[in-house]
Amino acid sequence: AQSVTQPDIHITVSEGASLELRCNYSYGATPYLFWYVQSPGQGLQLLLKYFSGDTLVQGIKGFEAEFKRSQSSFNLRKPSVHWSDAAEYFCAVGARGGATNKLIFGTGTLLAVQP
Amino acid sequence: KAGVTQTPRYLIKTRGQQVTLSCSPISGHRSVSWYQQTPGQGLQFLFEYFSETQRNKGNFPGRFSGRQFSNSRSEMNVSTLELGDSALYLCASSLGISGQIYNEQFFGPGTRLTVL
Numbered sequence: 001a002q003s004v005t006q007p008d009i010h011i012t013v014s015e016g017a018s019l020e021l022r023c024n025y026s027y028g029a030t031p032y033l034f035w036y037v038q039s040p041g042q043g044l045q046l047l048l049k050y051f052s053g054d055t056l057v058q059g060i061k062g063f064e065a066e067f068k069r070s071q072s073s074f075n076l077r078k079p080s081v082h083w084s085d086a087a088e089y090f091c092a093v094g095a096r097g098g099a100t101n102k103l104i105f106g107t108g109t110l111l112a113v114q115p
Numbered sequence: 116k117a118g119v120t121q122t123p124r125y126l127i128k129t130r131g132q133q134v135t136l137s138c139s140p141i142s143g144h145r146s147v148s149w150y151q152q153t154p155g156q157g158l159q160f161l162f163e164y165f166s167e168t169q170r171n172k173g174n175f176p177g178r179f180s181g182r183q184f185s186n187s188r189s190e191m192n193v194s195t196l197e198l199g200d201s202a203l204y205l206c207a208s209s210l211g212i213s214g215q216i217y218n219e220q221f222f223g224p225g226t227r228l229t230v231l
Contacts, residue, residue, distance in 0.1 A: 036222075043119070043205055043222035090158065100171040101146055101209050101218055105158035 002027045004091050006106035013081050014114045021076040021109050023091030032094035033074040034103065035065055039087045047089075050074065061085070086113045117142065119208050119223035127229045133194040136226045140187050140208030146218060147189040149181060152203040152225070161204075164189055165211045193228075201230045 003026045013019050025031060032051055036044040048059025055067040065076045074091060091106040120139045128134050140147050149161040160173040164183035181191040187208075193200055203225040209218035 041224070043224045044207075045222070046219065049219070092158075101148055101163060101207075101211070101220055102160050102171050102173075103148075103150075103158075103220065104160070105150075107157045 002031065002093055002095065002104050004093055004104055004106035006089075006091055006109050008109045009107070010110045010112070012112040012114060015083050016080050019076075019078045019081045019085070019111070021089050021091075021111070023074045023076065023106060024072050025074065025091070025093050026072065027093055027095075030069065033065075033067060034092040034094065035059065035063070035074075035076045036090045036092060036105075037061075037087045038090065038108075044090065047076070081111075081113055083113045083115065086111055119206055119221055121204075121206050121223040121226050123226060124224065125227045125229075127231060128196050129231050130196055130198060132196050133192060134196060134228060135190050135192045136204055136206075136228070138189045138191075138206030138208070138223060140189070140206075141221055144208040144210055144221075145187050146209045146211030147183055147187065148207045148209075148220065149189070149191050150205045150207065151175075152205060153199075153201070158205070161191065196230045198230050201228060203227050 005024045034049045035047040038044050047063050048057050050057050050067045058064050063078050088108045088110045090108045092103045122137045146165045148163040152158045162181050163171040167183045178194045183189045205225045206223045207220040209220045
């Protein structure tokens with residue numbers, strides 16, 4: 001069965017520090033991979049996605065993620081965190097093949113940014 | 116272009132009642148998906164509609180149902196509400212272009228349902 005694990009429930013970083021949020025997935029083949037961000041009271045905003053090709057993908061707001069097949073991981077990174085990055089981050093997988101857009105989400109990582 | 120809109124944004128109901136939530140997708144989008152978000156269970160897929168047909172369904176009881184209209188607007192209904200149905204219900208729309216394996220989904224702000 002497909003699943004997504006985000007091992008870190010809560011992370012606190014200082015403004016200007018680097019950030020890495022972990023994501024591991026379980027899927028029979030290479031899935032579609034996504035990172036979303038959710039600010040309080042808001043819906044989900046897509047940060048970046050991986051479908052195929054270059055395993056390092058760039059997204060919005062200075063985020064990037066690297067797909068590592070051997071580790072079944074898709075970790076999100078940012079070199080320098082801004083206070084406005086405080087939010088909850090969700091990793092998700094989408095099934096390949098078939099006529100569906102269903103997403104399976106991880107439990108999320110809540111990011112706090114210290115001044 | 117307007118984003119995905121959901122109405123109402125907030126709802127308070129009591130146990131046993133039923134509720135209907137509405138989602139208007141981005142213009143031109145034909146696929147609408149619904150998700151339930153709770154602190155305990157996280158984000159869980161409810162169902163997906165494309166061209167007025169349900170094409171995928173999550174693992175939820177029959178009290179949860181949905182439909183899609185010819186203009187792609189969608190509604191979901193929860194009957195006989197339980198305390199555990201309190202959640203943020205998110206709707207996502209996508210183009211749903213035939214032959215395209217995956218379509219990027221755009222999420223609405225959600226409807227916050229509180230069951231007392």
